[in-house]
Amino acid sequence: MVRKTGSHADITGPRIRAAAQSLFARHGFAAVSMRQIAAAVGVQAGALYFYTPDKQSLLFDLMHDHMQTLISAWDAADPGPELPPLVRLQAFVRFHIHHSLERADAVFLSYMELRNLTPDNFARIEALRRTYEDRLESILRAGLEGGTMHIPDAKLATLALIAMLTGITTWFRPDGRLSCDRVADIYWEMARKTVAGSLGADFGGSDSVA
Amino acid sequence: MVRKTGSHADITGPRIRAAAQSLFARHGFAAVSMRQIAAAVGVQAGALYFYTPDKQSLLFDLMHDHMQTLISAWDAADPGPELPPLVRLQAFVRFHIHHSLERADAVFLSYMELRNLTPDNFARIEALRRTYEDRLESILRAGLEGGTMHIPDAKLATLALIAMLTGITTWFRPDGRLSCDRVADIYWEMARKTVAGSLGADFGGSDSVA
DNA sequence: GTCTATAAGTTGATAGAC
DNA sequence: GTCTATCAACTTATAGAC
Numbered sequence: 001m002v003r004k005t006g007s008h009a010d011i012t013g014p015r016i017r018a019a020a021q022s023l024f025a026r027h028g029f030a031a032v033s034m035r036q037i038a039a040a041v042g043v044q045a046g047a048l049y050f051y052t053p054d055k056q057s058l059l060f061d062l063m064h065d066h067m068q069t070l071i072s073a074w075d076a077a078d079p080g081p082e083l084p085p086l087v088r089l090q091a092f093v094r095f096h097i098h099h100s101l102e103r104a105d106a107v108f109l110s111y112m113e114l115r116n117l118t119p120d121n122f123a124r125i126e127a128l129r130r131t132y133e134d135r136l137e138s139i140l141r142a143g144l145e146g147g148t149m150h151i152p153d154a155k156l157a158t159l160a161l162i163a164m165l166t167g168i169t170t171w172f173r174p175d176g177r178l179s180c181d182r183v184a185d186i187y188w189e190m191a192r193k194t195v196a197g198s199l200g201a202d203f204g205g206s207d208s209v210a
Numbered sequence: 211m212v213r214k215t216g217s218h219a220d221i222t223g224p225r226i227r228a229a230a231q232s233l234f235a236r237h238g239f240a241a242v243s244m245r246q247i248a249a250a251v252g253v254q255a256g257a258l259y260f261y262t263p264d265k266q267s268l269l270f271d272l273m274h275d276h277m278q279t280l281i282s283a284w285d286a287a288d289p290g291p292e293l294p295p296l297v298r299l300q301a302f303v304r305f306h307i308h309h310s311l312e313r314a315d316a317v318f319l320s321y322m323e324l325r326n327l328t329p330d331n332f333a334r335i336e337a338l339r340r341t342y343e344d345r346l347e348s349i350l351r352a353g354l355e356g357g358t359m360h361i362p363d364a365k366l367a368t369l370a371l372i373a374m375l376t377g378i379t380t381w382f383r384p385d386g387r388l389s390c391d392r393v394a395d396i397y398w399e400m401a402r403k404t405v406a407g408s409l410g411a412d413f414g415g416s417d418s419v420a
Numbered sequence: 421g422t423c424t425a426t427a428a429g430t431t432g433a434t435a436g437a438c
Numbered sequence: 439g440t441c442t443a444t445c446a447a448c449t450t451a452t453a454g455a456c
Contacts, residue, residue, distance in 0.1 A: 012421080028325060030240035034450065047422050049451065111380075112322060115238060152396045156388075160400055163377025164370045170321075171369060178366075186362045190370055194404045222439080244432060256434080257440050265432065423456080430449065438441080 013051045015041050020058050025105035029059050029116040059113060060121045066106040067128035073099055074135055085143030086192070092136055093191050096165045097184045107169045133158055143195060150197040161191055223261045225251050230268050235315035239269050239326040269323060270331045276316040277338035283309055284345055295353030296402070302346055303401050306375045307394045317379045343368055353405060360407040371401055 019040035023032045034055060038045040052058045077095045079088055100107045110129075114122060137158040143149030151157040168183060178186070229250035233242045244265060248255040262268045287305045289298055310317045320339075324332060347368040353359030361367040378393060388396070 026325065028238060028240050030238050031326065033448080035448090043421090044423060045450085046424075046452080050421060055450070115236065116241065152399045153388075156393070156396050157400060159377060159381060160374045160397065163380075164374040167369060167373025167377075170373075178363075183366070186366050187370065189362045190367060190404050193406060194400050196403060243430075245430085253439090254441055255432085256442075259433070260439060421456105423454100425453085425455100427452080428450095431447080432445105434445080435443085436441100437443100438439105 012041065012043065012047075016048060016051050017058070017062060021062050021105050021109060024059065024062070024113060025108045029055075029109075029113045056118060056121070059109075060117060060125075062106065063110050063113065063117070063125050064128070066103065066110050067125060067132070070099060071128065071132050071135070074132070078135070081142070084148060085139050085146060086148055086195075088139045089136075089143065089149075089191065089195065090188055092139060093161075093165065093188045094184050096162075097168060097187060098180060100166060100169050101172055101180050101183075104169050104172075107166065111166070133162060136161065140195065148197075149195040151195050157195065161194065164191070222251065222253065222257075226258060226261050227268070227272060231272050231315050231319065234269065234272070234323065235318045239265075239319075239323045266328060266331070269319075270327060270335075272316065273320050273323065273327070273335050274338070276313065276320050277335060277342070280309065281338065281342050281345070284342070288345070291352070294358060295349050295356060296358055296405075298349045299353065299359075299401065299405065300398055302349060303371075303375065303398045304394050306372070307378060307397060308390060310376060310379050311382055311390050311393075314379050314382075317376065321376070343372060346371065350405065358407075359405040361405050367405065371404065374401070 016037060020032075020037050023036060023040060034048055035045045037058075038048055041048075052061075074092070074095055077091060079091050081088070110125070114125065117125060137154055140149060140151060140154045140157050144151060144154060165187060168187070172180070172183065174180070226247065230242070230247050233247060233250060244258055245255045247268075248258055251258075262271075284302070284305055287301060289301050291298070320335070324335065327335060347364055350359060350361060350364045350367050354361060354364060375397060378397070382390070382393065384390070
């Protein structure tokens with residue numbers, strides 16, 4: 001199946017995006033050349049410009065697609081605003097961890113390469129990021145108003161929880177000490193307590209995940 | 211005081227490091243050229259090599275100094291292992307937030323540019339990062355053994371707390387809604403609950419920071 | 421759709437003048 | 439200590455052949 005030239009009529013576009021995502025995540029956008037991406041795909045550098053107008057668009061499209069996928073995947077996974085906020089929060093924690101760990105490269109890109117976006121592109125990605133954060137913040141506010149959660153500041157709790165959960169992607173290894181499910185259990189336990197009232201657990205059963 | 215040439219006998223070295231730190235934090239190591247650093251300092255590119263053997267050493271030295279300063283500053287701020295773990299944890303949370311917010315560029319560098327270090331340099335920085343994490347982990351283990359803390363996994367709680375606290379540097383603005391002290395109060399409130407027993411607050415007074 | 425060739429500019433780093 | 443000049447290699451992106 002090795003051929004030096006000729007049409008594929010196939011999936012060179014997606015393969016370029018996949019190679020770019022992997023290389024950008026590993027070495028950083030600025031450190032990766034179009035020639036390196038081309039070599040990873042098995043084409044010459046000039047061929048890339050049949051699929052992308054420039055390097056910046058390649059980065060933006062990867063980040064934009066990731067954010068759009070993230071938001072619509074959560075909207076599909078959200079058990080719904082009629083359920084108790086703690087139930088929705090548990091769903092959010094598990095969703096965010098699983099979704100992120102299955103897309104470690106895209107997650108990495110989306111918060112490491114913001115500074116390599118042009119101002120216009122940056123603004124568009126930021127808006128999507130805020131949209132996603134607002135989904136969590138509205139759950140926390142509902143819990144606050146209903147009295148099932150006690151948090152000093154809904155906005156800061158949102159940022160704290162997302163930082164805590166996303167941080168998992170920097171150390172998690174599939175062949176490590178803990179499985180993805182087990183990590184999700186442990187983080188849900190901690191997240192639950194973070195938003196709990198001063199009298200502690202009022203949802204989710206046992207205090208231990210063991 | 212404008213001069214085009216001649217000796218300073220002064221602090222060009224530190225100024226190069228300061229300019230590099232600021233530029234690396236803003237645009238990323240790979241995206242910043244030696245000529246840009248030189249221009250920020252007000253010298254020609256060749257002059258930089260009187261102070262640093264190469265660009266990589268400039269990055270490594272900045273990260274190394276930051277990690278060394280962080281660890282020795284905490285060792286000086288630690289109230290000591292004879293105090294209750296919750297007291298030490300409160301000190302750690304406040305220390306980490308204040309120290310990080312006063313050095314936003316260095317913090318940014320130290321976790322965004324790890325992938326631009328050579329393997330040897332990476333290993334040295336990683337060892338320092340682990341040393342710092344171990345300081346927190348030992349506090350959590352002491353709380354666990356003494357029964358004043360309830361956490362599902364000491365290692366994961368360490369990583370979760372550090373991610374949560376360090377995340378502040380990505381959004382905090384000195385002229386924003388909340389002061390550094392107020393942010394530290396709110397995060398301590400959340401951190402305290404994260405490690406609390408199932409019956410909630412057993413230290414630190416009121417459940418509210420208001 | 422992919423190649424080759426190339427334009428036009430930047431890069432990290434060095435040598436030697438002063 | 440700093441400058442100027444320079445090197446070889448590399449960069450993004452385009453043009454035109456096939």
